[in-house]
Amino acid sequence: MEKNNLYKYIIRLADNALILGQRLSENCSKGPFLEEDLAQTNIALDYIGRAQVLFNYAAKLNNNNQTEDDLAYRRDEIDYLNFLLVEQANQDFAYIIARQFYYSAFDCLLYNELTKSKDETLASIAKKSIKESNYHLTHTIDWVIRLGNGTDESKHRLQNAIDALWTYTGEMFEQDEIDLNLSKNNIAPNALDFKANWLNTISTTLKNATLKLPENSFMMFGGRNGKHTENLGHILSEMQYLQRAYPNATW
Amino acid sequence: MVNSKLNSHQVFNLISEIPDPEIPVLTIRDLGILRDVKWDNNNYNVTITPTYTACPAIPFISNEIKRILNEYGIYNCEINISYEPAWTTDWLTKEAKLKLKQYGIAPPLHSSCAKKIGAESQIHCPRCNSNKSTLLSNFGSTACKALYKCNSCEEVFDYFKCH
Numbered sequence: 001m002e003k004n005n006l007y008k009y010i011i012r013l014a015d016n017a018l019i020l021g022q023r024l025s026e027n028c029s030k031g032p033f034l035e036e037d038l039a040q041t042n043i044a045l046d047y048i049g050r051a052q053v054l055f056n057y058a059a060k061l062n063n064n065n066q067t068e069d070d071l072a073y074r075r076d077e078i079d080y081l082n083f084l085l086v087e088q089a090n091q092d093f094a095y096i097i098a099r100q101f102y103y104s105a106f107d108c109l110l111y112n113e114l115t116k117s118k119d120e121t122l123a124s125i126a127k128k129s130i131k132e133s134n135y136h137l138t139h140t141i142d143w144v145i146r147l148g149n150g151t152d153e154s155k156h157r158l159q160n161a162i163d164a165l166w167t168y169t170g171e172m173f174e175q176d177e178i179d180l181n182l183s184k185n186n187i188a189p190n191a192l193d194f195k196a197n198w199l200n201t202i203s204t205t206l207k208n209a210t211l212k213l214p215e216n217s218f219m220m221f222g223g224r225n226g227k228h229t230e231n232l233g234h235i236l237s238e239m240q241y242l243q244r245a246y247p248n249a250t251w
Numbered sequence: 252m253v254n255s256k257l258n259s260h261q262v263f264n265l266i267s268e269i270p271d272p273e274i275p276v277l278t279i280r281d282l283g284i285l286r287d288v289k290w291d292n293n294n295y296n297v298t299i300t301p302t303y304t305a306c307p308a309i310p311f312i313s314n315e316i317k318r319i320l321n322e323y324g325i326y327n328c329e330i331n332i333s334y335e336p337a338w339t340t341d342w343l344t345k346e347a348k349l350k351l352k353q354y355g356i357a358p359p360l361h362s363s364c365a366k367k368i369g370a371e372s373q374i375h376c377p378r379c380n381s382n383k384s385t386l387l388s389n390f391g392s393t394a395c396k397a398l399y400k401c402n403s404c405e406e407v408f409d410y411f412k413c414h
Binding site: 035036038039042043045046047048049050052053123124125127128129131132135138139142 | 301303304305306307333334335336337338387388389390391392394398412414
């Protein structure tokens with residue numbers, strides 16, 4: 001039971017990294033300018049690397065000859081347990097930044113806590129990842145402030161994206177039996193414990209960017225249990241194409 | 252065939268000169284990627300650590316290690332990828348930093364323990380040594396670098412980020 005909880009928790013972490021990495025990699029060669037194109041793809045690479053390490057660990061926990069590739073490429077939509085936030089479409093640059101802002105602020109707090117995990121493998125992965133997470137957040141906050149204080153157009157677009165994606169932020173702090181069980185055993189934190197910290201980063205940054213903190217309190221849930229928005233299907237149809245068309249293809 | 256003449260220290264030295272594929276002026280030992288070699292009576296266990304989680308050089312380096320050991324008749328080697336302690340630029344030796352600079356990459360400025368992230372001021376241009384430079388991008392051609400421009404000689408250069 002304990003092992004099942006940990007397995008599912010690791011899959012959730014890995015799916016967030018994989019799906020956000022896949023989303024960001026869609027920008028490769030389509031960035032607003034060369035340096036930002038490199039930034040987006042660098043961040044995407046960090047997430048995909050993290051997903052690979054986590055899937056590898058999950059596959060070992062499950063011990064049924066599953067490989068990291070099986071987990072990444074050969075599951076159905078309902079088996080993916082990522083937040084709805086990370087699967088949301090790129091729309092425009094403001095959406096990419098708003099999504100990254102909400103997620104990175106959370107990701108830094110979560111992985112910082114995970115460095116203290118009693119599970120040694122998870123702690124070692126977190127110690128590696130947290131350095132990268134901090135760098136992503138710094139970069140993203142720079143953009144929030146720059147767009148918010150930029151032109152009327154950039155401010156308007158970022159405020160739109162900040163408002164539109166707000167409804168997906170509640171899910172990051174949803175705690176079910178798996179989370180509670182793991183936090184009781186000091187394997188993972190209770191995300192509610194750092195929710196105030198997260199809100200502080202968000203509201204301080206928005207204030208510096210002369211943007212408004214959304215007030216809408218309606219939150220969307222489901223991703224962590226495999227119930228997704230239509231976006232995920234589109235991601236998977238592209239991401240899994242090769243393995244679906246040519247099963248078990250290797251380099 | 253097992254080459255029983257070599258101890259783990261000798262094996263370490265054999266593979267320590269493998270150049271990093273992305274920064275060939277540095278070896279995997281200079282960078283701190285090669286951590287350890289241990290003999291467990293069956294295998295040489297080689298421990299390496301990636302600079303960044305998704306470092307694409309790891310498969311290349313693993314293959315190089317095996318290729319070189321094969322040349323010495325060693326086929327019983329296991330490569331472990333370790334994540335802890337997490338790789339840090341603090342492991343770069345003074346010599347490695349000098350080599351980086353001569354190669355045209357500005358070496359990391361301070362210890363990663365300072366926990367300063369993002370843009371850094373006062374990065375010296377590796378070409379003209381001017382300390383007047385501007386950050387162009389937090390992210391460069393590889394995960395471990397950022398892009399700067401020298402305000403004096405106007406050359407664009409890579410900076411090896413503190414990590």
